Amino acid sequence: MKQGRRSYYFLIIFALVNLFGTLGYTLLLDINVLDAMYMTVITVSTVGFGEVAPLTPLAKGFTIILIFISLGFIGYAGTQLVNFFFEGEIRNIWRDRKLKDKLDHLKDHVIVCGAGETGRHVIDSLHQENVSFVVIEQNEEKVEFVKEDKVIAFVGDATTDEALERAGIRRAKGLVAALSTDANNLYTVLTAREINPNLTIVARAINHNSHDKLIRAGANKTVSPNEIGGHRMASMLLKPSVIAFLDTITHSGKIDLNLNQVVIKDGSHLSNKTLQEAHIPEKTDLIIIAIKEEGEDDIIFNPKKDYPLRPNQTLIVLGEDEDLDKLKHLAEDK
Template identity: 45%
Template sequence: MRKNHHHLARALIFFALLIVIGIIGYSLLLHINLLDAAYMTIITILTVGYKEVADMNAAAKLFSIMIIFGGIALVGYTLTNLVEFIAGGQFQDNWRLKRMENKIESLKDHYIICGAGETGQNVAAQLEMGGDAFVIIDNRADIIKELREKGYLVIHGEPTQEAALKQAQIGRARGLVSALTTDADNIYVVLTARYLNKDLFIVARAIEPHAQEKLTMAGANRTVSPNAIGGRRMAAMMTKPSIFSFLDIITYAGEDVLNLEEVEVTTGSEITGLSLRDAKIPDKTGLIIMSLKKSTGKMIFNPGPDEILEPGDSMIVLGTADRVKLLSDISSPKA
């Protein structure tokens, strides 16, 4: 497809060059202005047979013969490549790519996934199930093609490069996951991302245990060691199978399973300033309040009924997706 694209571009360049040569040639041989020379060139190339704008001398006639043969050959070559360009799918691919780029440019409050390996693709699957907007950055053409066929927004570029992060609209993003295969690359992504967006929530993958501290120093809000998490999960499967099954239920998003979600209390909502007792969240929504994160950062597990809900507080709740949506509406400013 790329070959067809290059052939078409080359044909159009040659066609334009032939027109320029014709204009210059007719203006010199017939001593006419550029507009008349352009007119003569076009009617000669297209062989439409309109009347000449000046008397043709021998040199001009010979020049016209050359232009006609060159024009016929180039028109045929251009049309052939144009048909191959469209039939070969390049036109559709370019249209889809442009459409995807427009969608990426309009992203806001989205997530950026750096690296489309197994970890990155699992992150994408979870975000997709949760209905969250995201864009993936990767440099492997085969993986990019596969992800685009799934309908994902993907940028073909180096996740460590500032240009790719800017193309992903990092300035308007809510969060970023760095899931590259080396600690050095993840640290570089975190440093660059933090420089471009001071308020971005960054989660980074740590390959080696000692890299977690460096990632935090570079600007990551959270670090994840897949090996450590995998080990703990395997141990839990063996020693605490019932608890593990419960955690599995609340870990994976979906309509008919329990979700563990964070809902922020905003200024002007109907529950702002109320105690948990007066807010009656379990009665109104059917959700279980697991913990309350105060705006100061203090985490209160199994909060008591006298705890006051203040702007900036976040409730960690357990329940189905539709119930969480109901609480989000209650916690938002009144219309």
């Protein structure tokens, strides 16, 4: 029951008790309305002032009934008063403390700034990959909506140091700036980069000319949902088979394939071998799409069998999640 409705009921009960007492004393003691109201007030409040007229046996019985009714009303009123002042505050304190405990335990997590349409897709993807993350959103309704999926989220302004610090930005490994305007995304990137220089930042670019500004502000990568959506719509018309393949590797098709990456560790079963010697397709049923060398932006697509595998290389592979776990095991330290 909402607090406003409770207050409404409280006032109605208060008025009925006083009306009941006033009418009763007026009839039983044959006194005027003001004196009857006075008798009602001193009886309900139990202050113990003198009566305005001698009480008849019937009036004494009525007074006893009125006192019992008053005690019930006072108990109800006291309960509502406590709830009004403390219930909501205590609940908020408990929620804030629980949220703080969760935030304090986050490490190597991702901070998602914004829970709009773009942010929701980011949240869903992080959920599927079992990545720890926290959401910062200014709209309270959107925060409550994502919390229904057991997401750690709080109301805050992601462009401020306070909100980012609360989200544990110094312990985070990545940040997604998915706010509704380029200006807010730019401020978020600037603030986040200043606090944590090692953070990987991906920012949403709404206008075409915002990509360079966001990169200069500190974003590692930028994404324009409008541009991606436009290219995809055109590709659906011109290259439907390519889109069907992309749907397959992004879990949109009937085959559960995944395009993922694995880093080779020093001393693993794969390090210092060629692709042919590693026998990755035979051991894992994965397809090696490309290899990325450490510290380089260029990617070697469709590497040859004699391509050497070295520690800290990133293998980009296509296959099922179960087979991906096999490759991760091979790429880990012996």
